[in-house]
Amino acid sequence: MKITLSFFIMLAFLQLCEAQKLVSKNGHIWFTASTPLENIDAHNRQVVSILDPATGTLAFNLLIKSFEFKVALMQEHFNENYMESDKYPKSAFSGKISNNADVNYKKDGTYPAEVSGDITIHNVTKPVSSKGTLEVKGGSVTARAVFILKPADYNITIPAVVENKIAKEVEVSVDVTYTGN
Amino acid sequence: MKPWIRNILILFVVGIIAAVLVYMYTFRKTDPSVASKKADIEISAAELLKSFETDEAAANALYLGKIIRVSGVVESVSEDSVGISIYLQDADAMAGVICSFDKKTNDISWVEKGSTVKIKGICTGYLMDVVFNRCAMDTKKP
Numbered sequence: 215m216k217i218t219l220s221f222f223i224m225l226a227f228l229q230l231c232e233a234q235k236l237v238s239k240n241g242h243i244w245f246t247a248s249t250p251l252e253n254i255d256a257h258n259r260q261v262v263s264i265l266d267p268a269t270g271t272l273a274f275n276l277l278i279k280s281f282e283f284k285v286a287l288m289q290e291h292f293n294e295n296y297m298e299s300d301k302y303p304k305s306a307f308s309g310k311i312s313n314n315a316d317v318n319y320k321k322d323g324t325y326p327a328e329v330s331g332d333i334t335i336h337n338v339t340k341p342v343s344s345k346g347t348l349e350v351k352g353g354s355v356t357a358r359a360v361f362i363l364k365p366a367d368y369n370i371t372i373p374a375v376v377e378n379k380i381a382k383e384v385e386v387s388v389d390v391t392y393t394g395n
Numbered sequence: 396m397k398p399w400i401r402n403i404l405i406l407f408v409v410g411i412i413a414a415v416l417v418y419m420y421t422f423r424k425t426d427p428s429v430a431s432k433k434a435d436i437e438i439s440a441a442e443l444l445k446s447f448e449t450d451e452a453a454a455n456a457l458y459l460g461k462i463i464r465v466s467g468v469v470e471s472v473s474e475d476s477v478g479i480s481i482y483l484q485d486a487d488a489m490a491g492v493i494c495s496f497d498k499k500t501n502d503i504s505w506v507e508k509g510s511t512v513k514i515k516g517i518c519t520g521y522l523m524d525v526v527f528n529r530c531a532m533d534t535k536k537p
Contacts, residue, residue: 239493239523240480259478260495262522279460279519280528286424293460303455303520395470 215334224260235392236265241390245363253287254280261388265357266329270314272329272357274307274388296370297336307333307342317348324349329359338368346388356391428500429462429515430531440467440483440492440525447521448490458518464533465492466513472506479503481514482524494527505536 240263260280264273278299283289285289293299309331311317317325344360363384365372370382387389407510436458441495443465447454467483474480478498484491494514496503506512512534 240475240478240495251511259475260493260519260526260528275522277520277522277526279517280526282528283424287422300455300459303459304522358533 234266234268236392238263238390238392239273241274241388243274243386243388245384245386247384249379249381249383251318252393254380256283256292258282261390263357263392264374265355267317267319267394270311270317272311272331274390276305277303278305279303296372302337305333305335307331311348312394319350319355322351327357327359335363335368338372340367354391354393357388359388361386368385408503416535422446424430425536427498428529428531430500432462434464434515438499440465441488442493443525444488446491447525459520459536461518462515463518463527463534464515465494465527466511467492469506469508469512471508474498481506481512481530483512490524492525492527494530496530496532501530501532503532506532526533
């Protein structure tokens with residue numbers, strides 16, 4: 215009896231914790247790799263992200279094929295030649311907001327946030343860190359950040375023919391609005 | 396002007412136009428929505444979800460990047476500045492199928508919770524739900 219009771223209390227507690235997590239299923243992540251020769255940008259508006267305000271734990275998950283380019287051929291090359299999205303369909307980030315204690319999730323305002331963690335792209339995992347902001351507004355939280363990635367760091371080889379058309383440093387932007395779970 | 400010079404000039408101009416058209420078509424083609432394309436696979440939302448839940452790798456091999464016509468019951472419709480998402484989910488299920496539409500090319504304001512719809516889109520994979528993008532509504536407005 216005691217065991218069942220404590221089990222149910224634990225279950226209720228777990229659900230309470232779960233309920234406090236912030237979730238987004240339509241986060242927006244985009245990147246630009248433009249050069250004077252070519253405009254390259256792609257948008258993914260189907261990013262799943264979970265933020266735990268209590269601990270500052272943060273996770274992003276996205277599908278490579280959800281990146282939409284203006285030019286169909288670019289999208290094809292991106293998927294088939296560079297990201298090999300049939301083999302590696304997902305990218306992920308998991309990390310922490312290191313100054314989470316300074317963020318008041320109950321008070322409207324824009325707070326600076328320092329994020330660090332591990333990012334996995336093309337089956338290669340690397341540590342990354344970035345400065346961003348958290349905007350709390352009427353019960354919803356929006357996370358924004360911009361950071362730079364180098365394709366070469368993730369075993370992504372760009373053929374010599376198009377080398378000069380694709381930037382060596384790719385600027386990645388994040389804009390995710392969470393709602394309570 | 397001599398006729399042969401004129402002919403060469405005409406050929407030259409036609410050649411340039413053809414080259415530009417081919418370039419525009421192959422290298423600059425924008426990906427349209429799947430509205431005009433034929434679906435590779437027809438499946439219900441519940442069946443598709445089950446297939447990803449049981450064996451994601453196998454389901455990826457079957458469905459990733461394919462144009463799929465998925466049928467199901469609308470659980471919710473959400474809208475942001477550029478797009479509309481329709482969420483197909485069975486009442487007793489934990490997850491579902493998320494279908495993203497471009498707002499400019501799709502008028503789906505009539506869709507509401509509980510509507511049974513068929514949606515054509517490209518399956519991009521499985522996160523918390525099965526994800527579709529570049530969708531087009533295949534059910535006529537009643």
